[in-house]
Structures are given as C-alpha cells and as structure tokens.
Amino acid sequence: MNDSQQHLEHLAEMRSLMERSTRFLSLSGLSGVWAGCCALVGAFFVRNYLELQFLGGNNATDLLYDRSGQSSNAGLGYETTLVLAALIVLVTALAGGWFFTARKARQRGERVWESSSRRLLWALLLPLTTGGIFCLALLYWNLIAFLAPATLVFYGLALLNGSKYTLGDVGSLGLLQIGLGLIGMFFPGRGLELWAIGFGVLHILYGGWMYYKYDR
Secondary structure (H helix, E strand, C coil): HHHHHHHHHHHHHHHHHHHHHHCCCCCHHHHHHHHHHHHHHHHHHHHHHHHHHHHHCCHHHHHHHHHHCCCEEEEEEEEHHHCCCHHHHHHHHHHEEEEEHHHHHHCCCCCCCCHHHHHHHHHHHHHHHHHHHHHHHHCCCHHHHHHHHHHHHHHHHHHHHHHCCCCCHHHHHHHHHHHHHHHHHCCCCHHHHHHHHHHHHHHHHHHHHHHHHHHH
C-alpha cells in the first residue's frame, strides 16, 4: 500500500468520525415502515368514524368536514376523538421508532442518547411544537378542513430542519411532505387522503428504501 492510499484511508476515517460526532446516523428504516403502518391505521379509523358518525356510511368527503363539529360519539366531541386518535398514533409510532432505532444503534456499537441525537431532537421540536400549537388553533376555530394539510407542512419543515443532523435523505422526505400539505390547502376536502399518503405511504416507501440502503 503506497502513501497516497494510506492518506486516503486516513481521510476517510476522519470524515467518518466527524459525521458520527455531528450527525445521528442510527435512524432505522424499519422505524419509517412502522410509523407509516400506524398512520394508515389511524387514517382508516378517522375516515370510518367520520363517515359513520356524520354521513351514515356514505362516501362524500367534502361534507365530512362541514358536519364534523356538529355531533359527538360515545360522549366525546369530534375534536376530542380526533386528538385522542392522533395521540395514539403518535405514541405508538414513537415507541416503535425508538425500539428499531435503539436496536440499530446497539448493533453499530453506538448510543442513542448522545450529542448528535440531542441536536436532532431540538431541530425537530421547534417546528413540531409550533405546528402543534397552530393545529390546536385550527381546532379551536373549527377549521377542520385545513388540519391534516397543516400537519403535513409542519412535519415536513421539521424533517427538513432536522436533516442537517442525520441522514440527508430525511430532507427529501420533508420536501415531499411539505408539497403534499400545500396541495391539501387548496383541496381541503381531500386532506385526510393526502395525510394518509404523506404519513402512511411515503413513510413506508421511505423506510423500505432506507432499510435497503443503510440497514442491511
């Protein structure tokens, strides 16, 4: 091995060490697949709840949002039911994501909670917290039709902001989520379907691709 090859290997090692110190690289593709499955189950539940509660099972999406605030189910108002469903999906997705990511980190001999993961978490929290408050305001003013698109936009912004501290592919997923959310703002009657595509289908496709690319 000549000197130039040794220098290249040293540079590659230094670059790898720098990436590990500044980027959280233990995100598991299976976390995305799990989150996507949870989102699809949640969207299916909300869709069926809306149709059965307000339209008697008829498929008329545009009317769902108009009538959604006019009734309650099992003693719970629509807003409460929707928030509870969203929280269940969120907690389930996060629990599975933590499990798969922690398992990958152990396999790589790394820790989950370190400086790079803390930077990633902070980068995600600011847009997500802002978006959560914004969505609560939409619920407060009964602007239900814009709720699903708004979650896509703010989630996409969080991914784009967090991509600086993890795998760059996360930023591409964020741009797709933002695009779907903006489209949904102009077609509010299709917000739930776009939400299912963004949080469900795209997560599954992204997670499968990331697993094939990094986890195998």
